Amino acid sequence: MPDQQAKFEKLKALHQTESAFVMPNPWDAGSARLLASLGFQALATTSAGYAFSKGKLDSIADLQRDEILDNAAEIVGATDLPVSADLQDGFGAAPEICAETIRLACWVGLVGGSIEDATGDAGDPIHDLSLAVERVQAAAEAARGLPFLLTARAENFLWDRPDLDDTIRRLQAFSAAGADVLYAPGLPDLQAIRTVCAAVDKPVNVVMGLAGPTWSVAELAQAGVRRISVGGSFARAALGALMRAAEEVKTAGTFTYAAQALPGATVARIMAPGGEGV
Incomplete structure (x- = not known):
C-alpha cells in the first residue's frame, strides 16, 4: 500500500x-472500493453522504469531528487512493480548533481536507x-511540513x-493565507466559474451534482477548473435508487428493480480483499 507521503x-x-480530474465522494468503505474499482485517481469524503447513512442532517450542529474523522479513516483504509476530507467549518470557529482538526485529519491518513467559511448560523x-x-x-x-493539501x-x-466579487476576494485572501486549492x-454558471478561475492563482475545485445546471468535465476544464467533486450527490443517487425500488415493491408488488442492481458476483469482486476496490 502506498505510504501517506506518496x-x-x-x-x-x-x-x-x-x-x-474528477475526485468523487464516497460515504463509506464500500462505496470507496466501488469508486476505486472504476479507475478514479483520488477520493474525497462527503459530510452529506455520511450524514444520510447515519440518519442525520448534513449540518455543523449534527456532525461531530470524531465521527467525521472515523468515517474518513474507514475510507482511507478501504483503498490505496489518496483521500481528501470534507472537514466542514473545522469543527469550531477559533483558528486553533481548525489547526487541530488539520493535524488530526493527517493523523488518520488523510492527505487533504477543506475548511469552509460558513458558521452554521442561519442568521x-x-x-x-x-x-x-x-x-x-x-x-x-x-x-x-505534513503530507496534506489544504x-x-x-x-x-x-x-x-x-x-461573486466578495467570493473572489475571499478566495484570493485564502490563497494568500496558505490554501493550496480554492473552492x-x-x-451559478460557466461565466462565473471562468471569472473565479481567472482571478485566483491556485487550482479551483467545482462541485457537480447539485440542483441546477450541469456541465461536462470538458466544459469545466476549458473554463479553468482543475478538480471536480460531486459532494453528496452520489449518495443521493444511491438513495434515489433505493427509494424507487422500495416504492415499486410497496405500490406495485413487483421486483423489476433487480434488473438494474449490481450482480452479486460483481459486488463480491469489488469488495474482496485485494480485489478491484484496492
Whole structure:
C-alpha cells in the first residue's frame, strides 16, 4: 500500500496538470472500493453522504469531528487512493480548533481536507473575512511540513449570498493565507466559474451534482477548473435508487428493480480483499 507521503504527492500532482480530474465522494468503505474499482485517481469524503447513512442532517450542529474523522479513516483504509476530507467549518470557529482538526485529519491518513467559511448560523451564515482568513492561515500553518493539501471554501452561494466579487476576494485572501486549492460551491454558471478561475492563482475545485445546471468535465476544464467533486450527490443517487425500488415493491408488488442492481458476483469482486476496490 502506498505510504501517506506518496499519496500526497499523487494528489498534489493531479492538481498540476492542464486538464481537470474528477475526485468523487464516497460515504463509506464500500462505496470507496466501488469508486476505486472504476479507475478514479483520488477520493474525497462527503459530510452529506455520511450524514444520510447515519440518519442525520448534513449540518455543523449534527456532525461531530470524531465521527467525521472515523468515517474518513474507514475510507482511507478501504483503498490505496489518496483521500481528501470534507472537514466542514473545522469543527469550531477559533483558528486553533481548525489547526487541530488539520493535524488530526493527517493523523488518520488523510492527505487533504477543506475548511469552509460558513458558521452554521442561519442568521449570520458566513464568517467575517478577517476571521475566515485567520482560520485558513491557522490550518495552513498546521499543514506545513505534513503530507496534506489544504482546500479553502467560500460558501456565499450556498447561503443565499450570491456576491461573486466578495467570493473572489475571499478566495484570493485564502490563497494568500496558505490554501493550496480554492473552492466556491454553488457558482451559478460557466461565466462565473471562468471569472473565479481567472482571478485566483491556485487550482479551483467545482462541485457537480447539485440542483441546477450541469456541465461536462470538458466544459469545466476549458473554463479553468482543475478538480471536480460531486459532494453528496452520489449518495443521493444511491438513495434515489433505493427509494424507487422500495416504492415499486410497496405500490406495485413487483421486483423489476433487480434488473438494474449490481450482480452479486460483481459486488463480491469489488469488495474482496485485494480485489478491484484496492
